[in-house]
Amino acid sequence: MKNKIVRIKDIAEKAKVSTGTVDRVLHKRGRVSKKVEEKVLKIIEEMDYEPNLMARALGSNKIYQIAALIPDHEIDFYWHAPKAGIEKAEKDLKQYGIIVQQYVFDPYDVDSFISKANKLTTDKPDGIILSPIFYRETLPFFEKWKVAEIPFVLFNTQIAECEPLSYIGQDSYQSGFLAGKLIHYGQPDSCSILIAHIDEETSNAAHLLKKEQGFRNYFAQNNLDHQYKILRVELNRSNAAVFMKQLGDIIDSTPDLGSIFVTTSKAHEIAKYLEQRYIKHIKIIGYDLLPPNLYFLNKGTISFLINQNPKGQGYWGIYQLTDSLVFKKEVPIIKYLPLDIVTKENANYYVDDEDAVYLDI
């Protein structure tokens, strides 16, 4: 078993050409006769050549500008984690010539998004990572980037038809389905269940609807429809009084309410409300390990959180772009991160740690 590492030079020797020719074949730079190209390709195949990524990155010695188009974490704290992931990746990958430029927009202001997206586009980066939270407004940019041949990676929100280099995030439908299971498991007896969409317009946020659909389908597929009554509500904290009243009305008018499934990262708002009213029998399941959510998780007010791994999403986005740009690797078009079930007893393994290390197998 010869384990010797095959180099370009070895291929060149075997093909009786120079390393330059092999290089041209490898990179499809042309200027190689068809006959020679075929021969070299065949030998590359035969010898099972694998490029030395270190030498490649070292030799090419390029700087890759990656643009990150992300919502302002000071406006919505949820975006703090992706930002942290992006920055961690930038730090880890700096040595490969990766530099990330952040374009931060207001997640509640479409114009801000468009403005930043325009600026980004004129800056002509080598790659783009973004969370396309404004569906309609993002589409024309996808076209521009495709024309300019700038690869882009989506995270958090999936838009299948835009043909990104990669999408990184969760399967919203399946996460709703999972939430159904968790509620059913902890609530074997007949009761009412509330789906709460908080602070987001479901009409403009397809992923929330997918979660709801998955959730409902869990009960439907398991023939539990007769056992549970599923309610839904859309709440908005912009008016605190209305928020409280709406929630209170539902709770008061639904005495057998057993669980609440919060489709956004705002489960802590429900938890706060229930605590204030000393309601203890209603179970909450929500998303994301934000500090206020973790607080109520540790108190037991929230039973489970499904981790969307937002930091990992940011990290992986940059990582995939690097794999593609620097190492010319193929990257998976869809990269679903696991649906981590987080509860008080295992939370500390998932919470964001400065020294977090990411690893890909």
Added chain:
Amino acid sequence: MKNKIVRIKDIAEKAKVSTGTVDRVLHKRGRVSKKVEEKVLKIIEEMDYEPNLMARALGSNKIYQIAALIPDHEIDFYWHAPKAGIEKAEKDLKQYGIIVQQYVFDPYDVDSFISKANKLTTDKPDGIILSPIFYRETLPFFEKWKVAEIPFVLFNTQIAECEPLSYIGQDSYQSGFLAGKLIHYGQPDSCSILIAHIDEETSNAAHLLKKEQGFRNYFAQNNLDHQYKILRVELNRSNAAVFMKQLGDIIDSTPDLGSIFVTTSKAHEIAKYLEQRYIKHIKIIGYDLLPPNLYFLNKGTISFLINQNPKGQGYWGIYQLTDSLVFKKEVPIIKYLPLDIVTKENANYYVDDEDAVYLDI
């Protein structure tokens, strides 16, 4: 903000010495006057020099032999996953000059272990990864390796006092604690619960006892002792008839048995038994995503599996050794992998897939 990457050459210029001198300072090779050394160190600090790991690995061009001392997966399928992780890591890290030599022993035969460990030791590898399932018999080897200055990494089974380069695995106590929570959550009413240790001597497997302790402490700390009656049993499949009889006796004599917590990867044995007897109301929680476990998880016979991520353990072990040997990075002494809660609805994100992606925070 100058983002230029600092090279040894830059340091040398600033310090008005040659790159060789800087190199000697960086590697503490001596032969440098104290005055110069201090100056160079100061400049390294000032300029925030970070070595280019690719250039380093490329330049040194060393082959690192890593020895993996692992149980035979054909005897216990559990070890298939760590082996796969090790092999995946070897493939990924081959380009950094990592070669892994496997020393496979019979997990039920101490002599086999000793023999392979001896062979390994005489081969003088540059690093070692092992799962020290035989506590007493491993201790003298730790001493030998320490004398020979060969770093070793433990996985799966932790031995704190041997001072390994790193331990990779789970917090057994906490995983038992988590199992307690999962059972409690799904079984709010008073009932009996069985802890089942299958196919392993608890006297020789401290981690199983830790799991049991964590499990019991969950109920104790939450003042649930009066509500649940916790039983325990040690079963062994070596005699199938005895196994069935023991299990049957417990089930028959405990009409209010609500859940079974299996501390090993053999939950499927319990599931098989319950199915044969058409018992559906007893919930099972176990460990590890082995095919038979997944089979019963998907059928709903097993409620949850706690994933020990054995493939990740193998992968990480090699990875940590590489970080230490090739890149001279500091590696964490203890690396606890997350306690993944796996159920039918999220299992496919955790099962071993050739292109599996591991992500650690």
Added chain:
DNA sequence: TAATTTAATGTGTTCGTAAACATTTTGCTG
């Protein structure tokens, strides 16, 4: 103080690849 050892520092080559540059071969036109 010249000779010689030893400490201190400098220089050049190497790793595998990329890419600029240099040379040779081919094909075509007049």
Added chain:
DNA sequence: CAGCAAAATGTTTACGAACACATTAAATTA
């Protein structure tokens, strides 16, 4: 078939660090 452009192929250097080797300066000895 000379002349020349274009295509094909070969050669060299650079990337950043490691390390062997070469050189210089300082210290010691005769």
